[in-house]
Amino acid sequence: MNVSKDEAVRSEIIYQAQKLFQQFGLKKTTMDEIAAACGKAKSTLYHYFTSKEEVFDAVIEIELTKLRKIVKDKVEEQKTITGKLKTYMIEFQKGTLSMANVYRIVNNVSYDKKASKERFVRMMEFEKSYVLRIMEDAYDSGECRSIDKEDLPLMAELLLAGFYGTVKYLIEKDDKYDQQKLERIAEIFTSKLFE
Amino acid sequence: MNVSKDEAVRSEIIYQAQKLFQQFGLKKTTMDEIAAACGKAKSTLYHYFTSKEEVFDAVIEIELTKLRKIVKDKVEEQKTITGKLKTYMIEFQKGTLSMANVYRIVNNVSYDKKASKERFVRMMEFEKSYVLRIMEDAYDSGECRSIDKEDLPLMAELLLAGFYGTVKYLIEKDDKYDQQKLERIAEIFTSKLFE
DNA sequence: AACCGACTAATTTAGTTTTCCAGTCCAAAA
DNA sequence: TTTTGGACTGGAAAACTAAATTAGTCGGTT
Structure with missing residues (x-):
């Protein structure tokens, strides 16, 4: 061996x-x-x-790592905080649609509610810390001075939870997916919440 | 008779x-x-x-009517658009916690997913139109000039979906309910999204 | 017109049997 | 010694059945 x-x-x-x-x-x-x-x-x-769960978690980790790499590259092309956040939301959302396993985690499609919720929360914690870093970097380099630095963690949480809550609601209601509307939502969320 | x-x-x-x-x-x-x-x-x-469903719907209607009355009275005490919206969110959320049947609709606690989703969407449509009216009134009387009037419907939707998405996520994650945090969230949502 | 009791058809529950599958063990191969 | 596969097990889920509930109907009574 x-x-x-x-x-x-x-x-x-x-x-x-x-x-x-x-x-x-x-x-x-x-x-x-x-x-x-x-x-x-x-x-x-x-x-x-x-265990089987461990295999599944390994698969999820691979997919998330791939997705996060793609998102990161796109985000880094952006110069402004709002550009970065908007890009983050759109790219992450787009990615989940093309990865069935990640999609299941994000949208809580599962047969084991508890495990599924745990995976979701774990994933969200990671995403939150990434978004928070984006925000803090922007803050430190002088952007978005109108916000208290200590509010940033809550802002990151609100941005993600609000965005995913909204996307979920719209998917549920419209029963179809509208790329343009998604971009508009990401735009409003970032520019209004953060500019 | x-x-x-x-x-x-x-x-x-x-x-x-x-x-x-x-x-x-x-x-x-x-x-x-x-x-x-x-x-x-x-x-x-x-x-x-x-049918039994019709009885249930009648019950829901009564409860919602009561809740909406309470919320409306509180909202009307407020002078500013942000005050109104913040009050709306907090009072509506507080109300759902004290009404088990409404709570079940809002939080999708059900055995019939399809019917429950329909009730939720119907309720949300009503709430959206109410929030929209608040926004339009404020707009017409000169507040919030920085926003396009035609964006208001989408803003109303975002406000509600985002707020409920966030509250749901926080409840799921924390497993407890924090009145102060709720107020802080409503505050950020309204002031940032709308001021 | 308002109401009731008895009825039915359909769904739900409860109990049983069968099948399936995650995870283990041990022996063989490399 | 490490990796592998075939056989095995216990427990869970699926499939089936029988029994019990229950939503909704109907004919008759007040």
């Missing part, structure tokens, strides 16, 4: 699991199926992961 | 149903129980309402 081989197998399991979770979701994908897709026996999987 | 007698029976049914729905919810309250509480036979109820 060597470490890189070990890593390769792990990656293969995650890769195959991702495809299956993507299509069928956490509940309707079995460990036997993941093992079969890898050409291995189920018990082999348990040498690399302690 | 006379009309006022008819109305009295209707009211009695709604009143008894309200108490039962309050305690047990829509699903776990039976028409037999409502009838028994009224001292009438079940079939009598069907002279006044065509």
